Amino acid sequence: MYMGDRSSEVAVPLLDGGAGGGDAHRDDPLKQRLPVSGSTSFFKTCFNGVNALSGVGILSIPYALASGGWLSLLLFFLVAASTYYTALLIQKCMEMDRTIRTYPDIGHRSFGHLGRALLSVSMNVELYLVSTGFLIVEGDNLHGLFPNMEFQIAGITIGAKNGFILLVTCLLMVLTFCPDNMSFVSYFSAGGVIASSVLVCTVLWAAAVDGVGFHHNNGTLINVEGLPTAVSLYAFCYCAHPVFPTLYNSMSNQRQFSKVMLVCFVFCTLGYSVTAIMGYLMFGPNLQSQITLNLPKDKISSKVAIYTTIINPLAKYTLMVTPIVHAIENRIVVYNPSKGCRVLIRMGLLLSSMAVAVAIPFFEILMSLVGAFLSITASVIFPCLCYLKMSGDYRRFRRKSAAIWGIVLVGVVVLVVGTYVAMRDIYLQLLR
Template sequence: MEAGSQDSSSLAAPLIVDEKTHLLGEAEEVESNVCRLKTSTTSVFTTCFHGLNALSGVGILSIPYALASGGWLSLILLFFIASAAFYSALLIQRCMEADSVIRTYPDIGERAFGSKGRLVASVFMYIELYFLATGFLILEGDNLQKLLPNVEFDIAGLTIGGKQGFIIIVALIILPSVWLDNLSLLSYISASGVIASAIILGSIIWIGAFDGIGFHHKGTLLNLSGIPTAVSLYAFCYCAHPVFPTLYNSMKKKHQFSNVMLLCFILCTLCYASMAICGYLMFGSNIKSQITLDLPIQKLSARVAIYTTLVNPIAKYALMVTPLVNAIKGWFPYECKKKSCSFLVSTSLVISTTVVALALPFFGYLMSLVGAFLSITASIILPCLCYLKISGTYKRFCCDMVVTVSIILMSVAVVIFGTYTSLMGLIYKLSSTSAR
């Protein structure tokens, strides 16, 4: 992976462009699309929208399952994760204020720990993108199977189950989009993450209130064995930190960044908490890893929620894998970085994510693993470590240092227990599936 310029170009992504905004580079998605701006011209309102879009993702579908895993008291941990993620977002701002040369998330790692810091930050970011893209394929397969439950595919005498067949079909549909050089059209669709989340939440509330399901389940107060899964999925909802440096650099009034982050985190956390509470009250402890899989498909509101769920990942997939394509192309000699090379790398990425989705088709466990190991590390631990190093706070005992170190230690505990629980869950599901 090339340093500097390669990471910068990989971190660029198109947004909706207005008269005063000029955007650089190529597309990137980290749960949602963001931008790399040539000049600081973005208003506070626009930055709020893009911040909300970055934090609004498919995590909203699994948040009721997370609450069901941990019980009602685990909601406290949702607010703790949100607070820790907000605090680490402010630390990213402080790191960037300390050095005006910093433009991207890997730049922060390099400023703190040199080339090794850049490498670690980049690796976590790219692996997270890879597994998010894989999760999108699983999500599509699950929801299409929900709509068409009795479908099987016969290919050359080989019978393929509905979910596996849908994953392959969606991958084939997505494939041409990753060959595109200009992804500006997809960026418009992908920027609808906030609207999509609002539609899904509104549909779920409507189903519970007016379509006969009701909010009758009492649930469990606390389920200690499910806490690691709950915390991991809560963390998955706040995995947008690699795009925050871009948002900060794009702002006309950078001193307002902390206020923007506060508003974005409050609104998104209220949205997540509302979805978690409504879903748990509607379906109780037996709720599936995606709430759309529990909905009565004969109801129009349920179909609206499922169709909305299906559209966004198809648009976001290409934006998400583009930085991976750029990073991989950076490993090859310059003469290889042509369209044929890009075509080969893009196709290979789609094939590999499809294979992983077919091999590990368990959305809840996979996203729990992403949340525990990747999201916590990239969104909380690394920003805290970089801030301690860049600011020199680690050299003196103060309130700032105590809070930051405490968050790091608790986050490390989440990484250890959450990763272990997610891996054990994946292994159990794989063994159960192969035994059938």
């Protein structure tokens, strides 16, 4: 999952200097800007790209495979290939206009202020819902470790899961008083790559060494009813496209960007697919929304996986909400906002995230909604439409443009069906 630095400039923690920072641009943001190049090497850009693509999606992808069945893996690889191709389309858009620095810039260059607004809104809503998902992950995994815990507040008994969400919210509240410079937190959150690797290794260790084993060798070949959820969760795993312009501008040799994307997508696809297959073989149809909830709590490997899952979102939460804070500041504050204003905005976002996490504590459904409605929009549909508009290929019929229109059509189908299924599932869960 990607992390941000400003509402109009989404960035991951870069390991080297580059073009990741800057002020929010008003009026026509593409005017009076020079082409940008950075100093980040090929290897470091690969690390940053993997960090952007790897996230909490690795927790839910075994559940996605269990929902869709073994043949849904073909759709997973199709999603991976499509999003890799749209990443290359973003590169082509930036090569056509060297003044572009951010993802919303591409929207502005293609469709004016409306394009910028749509991309900015989709990015910030996605960040908000993913940060809410972090709170649900914390509550679920802490509840798994301490299932009999109860909290008493002002004579009111709060259940374990909601109590842990409240506790984590209080811990995160402390970060709202931190300085606005988030560089330290961003570098700490770069451990997300290590955390994802640790999770894959500990799941394998639990199966091979700690006695869980691979007992579900058959499984369901295909589950048509679960395919929309599966594809939506697959799309959620590849929602880092708003970061790619920042990575491109940070590179010292931007011609190698396509190779960086290939390395990142192959590495992450391998990690996701291995985790999905191992999880399905280990737990079959009994897989829960996060694979850590299935792991036996008395094993060391399981505890390492669970604690890694708990610590990682705590480090990333503040980075996720920072671009939303800047977006709100840019809209409602006409002067230089004070630290107190920033603190109040962050506290409001945190408390509203907690309210949503308590009201809709269904991680897999919420992330399925993010994948179907927002990830498909930002990572599949928008890159295709922006490229067609900037290149002028929408005016003429070619095999390449026909293929891109085909991707758009499939993306729209996934968006409509996946969003409907996710909203329906949320409604049904709330009725229970």
